[in-house]
Amino acid sequence: MKLSSFGDKYTGQSGIVDLMADLGEALHTRPDMISMGGGNPARIMEVETIYKNHLINLLKEDDGAYNILGKYQSPQGDELLLKQLAALLRDEYGWPITDKNVAISNGGQSAFYVLANLFAGRFSDGSMKQIQFPLVPEYLGYTDAGLEANFFTSTRPTIEMLGDHVFKYRVDFENMKVTDSTAAFCVSRPTNPTGNVLTDDEIRQLDAIAAEHDIPLIIDGAYGTPFPDIIFDEVSPHWSKNTILLLSMSKLGLPGVRTGFIVASEEIIQAYANANTIQNLACGTVGPAIASKLFLNREVLEISKNIIMPYYKERAFSTMDLFIQAMADLPVYIHKPEGAIFLWLWFKDLPVSSAKLYEILKEAGVLIIPGHDSFAGLKADWQHAHECIRISYAQDAGQVNKGVEIIAREVRKLYENN
């Protein structure tokens, strides 16, 4: 099989693909495995029932099944839905948005793939540009999205200690360099994998630097405002003409419908819609149809604020407390849970790497995500990157608590046998 460079990329080594395959294999062969690795949202029955009833009612409407199943959507997305989302963003945040600033995607990953490659990679004059992560760790799923090698650059964050066992990453503006080959900034807010939420001040500074260099600031809001709004403290939502905001329905509890949204300048929306026509013809219609019902009367905001966010907030702090209780005497630090559905654990001076710890924990019956693949774009290796893991607390609480016990036990052994 002779493959193009594009093809080589997908048959060669990829940390992410290998990890996903290994996670899948482990769950397949050991059904008793405690899964704290994946990004599946929690099953929250109260919201599931709401979505289910909307979909059943939609199907029972006159022409309902036809509208949901039987038609192609326009590549940018159904105009009525785009208007609804634009109105929601205008009303809630005062952003100067119309339906021309919004497009639909087959989920956030698909939107990021298109957008990242619009701005970075090979240019017609032969030059190359990179997407810059102002703060790593960043989302593992970005790592292979570039059509060219060396697609990302990043700088180490500074680490602020907030208590005996809690820390927070901060953007290191002093050491961050923007050059002619910087194509765009990209941040997830809240951040997957750390649960960090960039402060309003950090976002303002990043946008100002981006504007000054005439490059976009991509904010991946898959866990952010206005929905699912899994943010535990008050922060300001952000959009500017310079900002590309990615939204998703997945963490509302609807990953199966593969529906995301892009909020950006008209010309970026147009370029995205063209690319979407050519690559996908159109997006699915089921997710957008449910979205339209949820946008009516702003139900989506109620659900997010009153059910989804409180659910994860409770789970985040309970799980953190368990970890700290179990390892209070060890040099273990947890990133302050500010949002998203993960805890990020730092085992300082752990005698084994996070890659090895992943194997040890798998053997012990718990799946986690080792941290070292989440530091894309760093020029030099960083010991800290091999001392961290991501765990999800979105699954069944009993299972998660058992997982915490096992992790604490295994990590303790490693420290004590050293």
Place this chain on the structure above:
Amino acid sequence: MKLSSFGDKYTGQSGIVDLMADLGEALHTRPDMISMGGGNPARIMEVETIYKNHLINLLKEDDGAYNILGKYQSPQGDELLLKQLAALLRDEYGWPITDKNVAISNGGQSAFYVLANLFAGRFSDGSMKQIQFPLVPEYLGYTDAGLEANFFTSTRPTIEMLGDHVFKYRVDFENMKVTDSTAAFCVSRPTNPTGNVLTDDEIRQLDAIAAEHDIPLIIDGAYGTPFPDIIFDEVSPHWSKNTILLLSMSKLGLPGVRTGFIVASEEIIQAYANANTIQNLACGTVGPAIASKLFLNREVLEISKNIIMPYYKERAFSTMDLFIQAMADLPVYIHKPEGAIFLWLWFKDLPVSSAKLYEILKEAGVLIIPGHDSFAGLKADWQHAHECIRISYAQDAGQVNKGVEIIAREVRKLYENN
């Protein structure tokens, strides 16, 4: 906005994107417009009711809503569904297929984008390869799928006259050249836009040549066997280890769920699944869930054979008869309707180009697809390519009949005023 080469592609001129935008605009501003341009399947109430009931029942099952909406699917697709499809293909056709030979996609377009770029484009040694269409006209939607320029090659077909007003394209094997830079063959069977169905003999020859050159034969079966099986005469389904077969649920009447399937060698499926992880994370779950119900007891084959195919066959021949009656005295030829949902009309020596005819017909209230963009990869311009149009007969019969009248009237004027 500074864009990469990938970005330039989507903001530059694209025949397809411009055409789609123009079609959308025309429908938007003139709601009375007769739409014979798009690729929407017909609304067939009998099958729509079947799909609707399946989906409602699925939602009412224990954990039904969770399974359909609340989970990510694995990147290759749910194992049970893959096994079902593999069993269906083994049972029906005797192909040596397992679940490792099957993957799910977000529709056929998305699958083609990935697969075409796996095999063609830039290679690590700097060389370039192309996808070859053994017969044009081919599907318009392929035209811009390549990440590199000059992504396709093709040869003119031979034209076989089958009657006073009917013809059929044939693969011109004598003039077809395969070189070191041929990456793969690609055919749609039935062919969008012509309704041609490559003969068993043509397919066998193509597969033999492909095998001899160690390149894959991509068969896009979006309209073909085993579903939706919109083929009017008996032909043999084809698969070999060398073949990549693309299937889709869209023309069953389910374009909204964006679900397609790829049937190929294990290594191609693996490469595709890796690319799908990185580009899309996962495919939607609603389409696959409905598919699973339709694969049970082979309902999908019954629906295709007894409802969908007969519906389009009747519409194809009725519409062709109307055209021939209205233009019997003109040098107008129709490609023999052998499958798919389109008629392909050839206006020999028409004094205006198909591009101009598109404008004239739009003005007169009918949208069609001009043919000249469907000849990707031809080295030299070909007058024939500017004398053809594609019309869909999938919409309401009354509207289609009115459209035929208008087309016949306007074309007659053009011939007679010459």
